[in-house]
Amino acid sequence: MPTDQPIAAHPDAARPADTLQSAISAPGMLAKSVLIRGESLHRFNCLLAMYQAILKPRNAVEKGLVDTLVEARWGQMRFESIDTAAINLEIDRQSAAVSAYDGPTRAHLAILTLAGKTGYNQAMRRYIGRNNRQFAVVLQQLRRMQKEESRPAGHPNPLEPPPDGIHFAETKPN
Numbered sequence: 001m002p003t004d005q006p007i008a009a010h011p012d013a014a015r016p017a018d019t020l021q022s023a024i025s026a027p028g029m030l031a032k033s034v035l036i037r038g039e040s041l042h043r044f045n046c047l048l049a050m051y052q053a054i055l056k057p058r059n060a061v062e063k064g065l066v067d068t069l070v071e072a073r074w075g076q077m078r079f080e081s082i083d084t085a086a087i088n089l090e091i092d093r094q095s096a097a098v099s100a101y102d103g104p105t106r107a108h109l110a111i112l113t114l115a116g117k118t119g120y121n122q123a124m125r126r127y128i129g130r131n132n133r134q135f136a137v138v139l140q141q142l143r144r145m146q147k148e149e150s151r152p153a154g155h156p157n158p159l160e161p162p163p164d165g166i167h168f169a170e171t172k173p174n
Contacts, residue, residue, distance in 0.1 A: 034071050036078075044074060055142060058149070065142040072135035079128050090114055 031044050048070045057063040090110035091098075098106050114120055 030067050030070070034074055039078070044070075047074060055146075057142075058146075062142060062145060065138050065145070068138045069135060069142070072131045072138065075131035076128065076135065079124060079131065083124060086114055086120065087111060 028041075030048065031041055035041060035044055048067075051066050051070050051073075052063075055062075055066050055069070057066045087107060087110045090113050091106050094106065094109060094113070098109055101109070
């Protein structure tokens with residue numbers, strides 16, 4: 001399709017929004033873009049179904065926000081698993097030298113070794129922090145949207161500009 005062709009000329013432009021959303025979120029589309037080799041499609045689909053059942057998205061935008069929440073939560077779980085695997089691997093590497101110690105002591109020594117690897121710590125903090133922030137922001141957006149849509153008719157929308165004649169006082173910086 002030529003890039004200079006108007007969007008309205010695209011065959012999907014005449015399709016209803018709900019039909020477009022179902023085409024975009026066809027079964028497995030989200031999982032294909034999120035899961036990496038070795039991750040469970042079944043567990044991912046269960047997480048997605050649980051979030052959809054609890055948050056009850058009512059339209060394409062809310063469905064997209066729920067998908068983003070699931071993606072962020074899956075990322076949190078992924079990096080928790082990676083961190084656990086890294087600790088277990090380090091325990092296995094140290095096994096001969098620390099076999100006299102109990103499990104918690106061996107885990108502590110493994111964590112200390114990993115802590116000395118700055119690249120590992122920086123990457124884990126960055127990825128875990130990103131997923132945590134994404135989850136918090138998107139959940140707040142979804143809750144705000146659902147609250148706005150559940151307001152009775154005629155209730156003022158705080159996202160709209162105030163009516164003419166109402167002005168907010170300007171504040172000057174100190």
